[in-house]
Amino acid sequence: MYFAGVDIGSTMTKVVIVNADEKICSRVVGLTGAEHRRLANEVMAEALKQASLCLDEVSFVVATGYGRLNVPFADRQITELSCHAKGVSSLFPDVRTAIDIGGQDAKGMKINHGNLVDFVMNDKCAAGTGRFLEVISDALGIKVEDLGSISLKATHKVEISSICTVFVQQEVVSCLSEGTPLEDIVAGIHDAIASRVVRMVKRLKIEPSVVLTGGVAKNVGVVKAVKENLGCEVLIPVDPLLSGAIGAALLGKELILKRLEKGESIPKKERRLEEATFFR
Amino acid sequence: MVKEMESKGLTRAREIYQDRTLRVKELKAEGGSIIGYLCIYPVLEMMTALDLVPYRIFGDMGEPITKADAYLPTVVCPFLRSSLDLELKGKYAFLDGMVMAHICDVGDRVAHIWRSYTNYPYFYFIDVPHTVHRAAQEAFKEEIKGFKKSLESFTGKELSLEKLKKAIEVHNRQRTLVKELYDLRKPDPPLVSGTEILQVMVALASIPVEEGNELLRQAIAEAKERKGGHEKQTARLLIWGSIIDDISLIEMIESVGANVVMDDTCVGTRFYWPEVELTEDPLDGLAYRYLVGINCPRTFREAVFGETKKDYMADLESRFSYLKYYAREWNVNGVLLQSVKYCDTHGYEVPGVKDYFDSLGLPSTYLEHDYSQGSLAPLRTRVQAFLETLG
Numbered sequence: 001m002y003f004a005g006v007d008i009g010s011t012m013t014k015v016v017i018v019n020a021d022e023k024i025c026s027r028v029v030g031l032t033g034a035e036h037r038r039l040a041n042e043v044m045a046e047a048l049k050q051a052s053l054c055l056d057e058v059s060f061v062v063a064t065g066y067g068r069l070n071v072p073f074a075d076r077q078i079t080e081l082s083c084h085a086k087g088v089s090s091l092f093p094d095v096r097t098a099i100d101i102g103g104q105d106a107k108g109m110k111i112n113h114g115n116l117v118d119f120v121m122n123d124k125c126a127a128g129t130g131r132f133l134e135v136i137s138d139a140l141g142i143k144v145e146d147l148g149s150i151s152l153k154a155t156h157k158v159e160i161s162s163i164c165t166v167f168v169q170q171e172v173v174s175c176l177s178e179g180t181p182l183e184d185i186v187a188g189i190h191d192a193i194a195s196r197v198v199r200m201v202k203r204l205k206i207e208p209s210v211v212l213t214g215g216v217a218k219n220v221g222v223v224k225a226v227k228e229n230l231g232c233e234v235l236i237p238v239d240p241l242l243s244g245a246i247g248a249a250l251l252g253k254e255l256i257l258k259r260l261e262k263g264e265s266i267p268k269k270e271r272r273l274e275e276a277t278f279f280r
Numbered sequence: 281m282v283k284e285m286e287s288k289g290l291t292r293a294r295e296i297y298q299d300r301t302l303r304v305k306e307l308k309a310e311g312g313s314i315i316g317y318l319c320i321y322p323v324l325e326m327m328t329a330l331d332l333v334p335y336r337i338f339g340d341m342g343e344p345i346t347k348a349d350a351y352l353p354t355v356v357c358p359f360l361r362s363s364l365d366l367e368l369k370g371k372y373a374f375l376d377g378m379v380m381a382h383i384c385d386v387g388d389r390v391a392h393i394w395r396s397y398t399n400y401p402y403f404y405f406i407d408v409p410h411t412v413h414r415a416a417q418e419a420f421k422e423e424i425k426g427f428k429k430s431l432e433s434f435t436g437k438e439l440s441l442e443k444l445k446k447a448i449e450v451h452n453r454q455r456t457l458v459k460e461l462y463d464l465r466k467p468d469p470p471l472v473s474g475t476e477i478l479q480v481m482v483a484l485a486s487i488p489v490e491e492g493n494e495l496l497r498q499a500i501a502e503a504k505e506r507k508g509g510h511e512k513q514t515a516r517l518l519i520w521g522s523i524i525d526d527i528s529l530i531e532m533i534e535s536v537g538a539n540v541v542m543d544d545t546c547v548g549t550r551f552y553w554p555e556v557e558l559t560e561d562p563l564d565g566l567a568y569r570y571l572v573g574i575n576c577p578r579t580f581r582e583a584v585f586g587e588t589k590k591d592y593m594a595d596l597e598s599r600f601s602y603l604k605y606y607a608r609e610w611n612v613n614g615v616l617l618q619s620v621k622y623c624d625t626h627g628y629e630v631p632g633v634k635d636y637f638d639s640l641g642l643p644s645t646y647l648e649h650d651y652s653q654g655s656l657a658p659l660r661t662r663v664q665a666f667l668e669t670l671g
Contacts, residue, residue, distance in 0.1 A: 079668060124658060
C-alpha cells in the first residue's frame with residue numbers, strides 16, 4: 001500500500017509518497033507559481049515516476065496547504081496545521097512545539113503525542129515569513145539562499161525598529177547608505193523575523209522539544225536567531241520543506257488503517273491526474 | 281392591515297435577510313414611521329408602543345468601506361465603520377429617525393458624526409452606564425424616562441402605561457418564541473442550521489415585532505416538521521463574541537464540517553434571552569432588563585465585591601456561568617471565540633472567557649476578522665484546523 005501527501009504552499013509544492021512501513025518512496029519539490037492548479041498534477045506525476053507507481057496503486061491521497069482545495073486527484077483535504085503536526089512528530093517523536101516559517105505564513109503548533117492540540121498563525125502579513133527575506137535580499141542585491149552564511153560573519157547586529165516589510169526595506173537601504181556592513185544588516189533582519197515569530201508562538205506556552213520547519217529553516221542565520229530568541233535548542237529536519245507533505249501522507253495512512261480495522265473497504269473516488277479547472 | 285405575505289417562515293426570513301428594506305419600504309409607503317437604532321440598548325418597547333417601527337442598523341460585510349474613512353480612523357471597529365459608511369452612502373435615507381446609545385467609545389463618535397450628517401426628523405442619544413449597581417440602575421431609569429418624553433413629543437402622542445405594558449408583552453413573546461426556535465438546535469443534528477437562525481434573527485430586526493412573532497411561529501412549525509434535520513457533523517459549536525449580522529462567517533464554518541448550534545452574540549441570545557419583568561412601574565422592569573439583563577462585555581460586571589475574594593475562577597464563574605448552561609443544554613463540544621478587529625470591548629474579554637471554557641474542559645479558539653467577506657478565506661484554515669483538533 002502507498003500513501004501520498006500533496007502540500008501546496010504559497011511558494012513551493014511538495015509531494016511525498018510513503019509505503020505501508022512509512023518509508024519515503026519519493027519526494028518532489030516544485031515551485032508553486034501563480035498557476036498552481038496547473039502544476040500539482042505535474043509534481044504528482046513526477047513523484048509517481050520516481051517511485052515507479054501509477055496513481056491507482058496509491059491507496060489514498062491527502063492534499064494540504066493553502067492550495068489544497070485545487071487538487072482534483074486528492075481523496076481528502078486536511079489543513080496544513082494537522083499535517084505539519086503529524087509530519088514533525090513522525091520525524092521527532094518527542095516534539096511538543098513546532099514552528100513552521102513558510103513563504104507567506106508562519107505558524108506555531110502545540111503537539112501532544114503526535115496530535116495537534118493548539119495553534120497560532122500569521123497569514124495576513126509578510127513580516128515574519130519567507131516573503132520578508134525575499135524582499136530584503138532583493139533590496140540588498142544578494143541571493144536569498146546566501147543570507148544565512150553572510151549573517152554568520154556579523155560582529156554587531158543592526159536593530160531593526162520597523163515591523164512592516166515595506167518599511168524594513170527602507171530601513172535597510174538607509175543602513176547601507178550609512179556604510180553599515182552587509183553582514184550586520186542581514187543578522188539584524190534575521191533577528192527581526194525570529195523575534196516576531198517567537199513572540200507569536202509564545203502565546204502557546206512553548207515546551208521543548210521545539211522543531212523548526214518550512215523553507216526558512218534552511219537559513220542558518222534565522223535558525224540561530226530563533227534559538228537565541230527562544231533560549232532553547234531547536235531541532236531541524238533533514239529536509240525542512242517536507243514535513244507537511246509527509247504528515248499528509250501519514251494521516252492518509254491512518255485514515256485507511258482505521259477503515260480497514262472497522263472492516264470497511266478503501267473508498268474509491270474518481271481521481272483525475274490533471275490540472276484543476278476551477279478554483280473552489 | 282397586514283399585507284398578505286407570499287412566502288412564510290424560513291423562506292420569508294431569507295428574503296428579508298437578502299433585502300432588509302423589503303417590509304419597511306412598504307410600511308413607509310403606507311405612512312409608517314421607521315426609526316433606526318444602533319446596538320441593542322435603545323428601548324424597543326417604547327417605539328413599538330407609539331406605533332413606530334424600530335429598524336436595527338447593521339453593516340454590510342460585502343460592501344467595501346469607501347466613504348466612512350474620511351470621518352473615522354481605519355483602526356477602529358470595522359462594523360461601526362461599515363454602518364456609518366452605508367449611512368453616508370444614503371442607504372439609510374428612508375429612516376424617519378435614529379436612536380443611538382452610549383455603547384462604546386467608537387459608538388459615541390459614530391453617533392456624533394451620524395447626527396451631524398443626517399437630517400432625520402428625530403434623533404436621540406441614550407446614555408447607558410457601564411456598571412450595574414443600584415445607582416447606575418436608577419440613573420438609567422431616569423435616562424429612559426427622557427427617551428420616553430422625547431418620543432412623545434416627536435409623535436405628539438402620550439405613551440400611556442397601558443400601551444407600554446402591552447408592548448412589553450409583545451416583545452417578551454418574541455423573546456419566548458426565539459427561545460423556542462433555539463430549542464430546535466438542541467437535537468443532533470439540529471433541525472435548523474446556524475445560517476438559518478441568523479437569517480431569522482436579522483429578519484426580526486427588520487420588521488415590526490408582531491410580524492416577527494408570526495414569522496417565528498411559522499419558522500418553528502416548519503422546522504419541527506423536518507425529518508432528520510441537517511447533516512450530522514462531529515462538531516457542535518457555540519460561537520461567542522462581537523456582532524455577527526452576516527451569514528458568510530457562519531456559512532463558512534458550517535461548510536467545513538461543523539454545526540453552529542448556539543451563540544452568545546448580539547444578533548442572537550444576547551439580544552433575545554433577557555425578558556422584561558412586568559413591574560408596577562414598567563420603567564423599572566425595562567431599565568433592569570436593558571442595563572442588567574443584557575450581558576454585553578461593554579458593561580463591567582464584576583462579582584459582588586467581597587463575594588469571591590480574589591479568586592479568579594470564582595469571579596469567572598459568577599460572570600460566565602450562563603455560558604456553561606448554553607454549552608451543556610445545547611450539547612456543545614467546541615467554542616469559537618470571534619471578534620472584529622480593534623474591538624477593545626470583546627478583545628479584553630477573550631482571555632477570561634477562554635480560561636472559563638478551559639476550566640469546563642471545552643476546547644476553544646479565537647478568531648479575529650476585519651468584517652469583510654473577503655477576509656474569511658484565511659480564517660477557513662484556522663476553523664478547519666480547530667475542527668481537526670476536536671477529532
